[in-house]
Amino acid sequence: MVWAGIMINGRSHLHVVAIGTMTGQRYIDEVLLPHFLLFRGAVGSKFVFMDDNATCHRTLAVQDCLDSDGIQRLV
Numbered sequence: 001m002v003w004a005g006i007m008i009n010g011r012s013h014l015h016v017v018a019i020g021t022m023t024g025q026r027y028i029d030e031v032l033l034p035h036f037l038l039f040r041g042a043v044g045s046k047f048v049f050m051d052d053n054a055t056c057h058r059t060l061a062v063q064d065c066l067d068s069d070g071i072q073r074l075v
Helices: 024-043 060-068
Strands: 048-050 072-074
Touching: 024 060
Parallel strands: 048 072
Antiparallel strands: none
């Protein structure tokens, strides 16, 4: 599986899942949190995550992670 996203002024690097499957927790650890930490520092408290209805964005683990970090979702 290959994962890509759009970033401010460009696109994110491809994330290749070579071994295993992309679980909600793995998605949080390997994809979301590294980008959230980067953008939250640059954008500040008004950071909003735009949900594109991808299955990885819809897991309870991801929703709980976003809620616990106070990140707003644009659904």
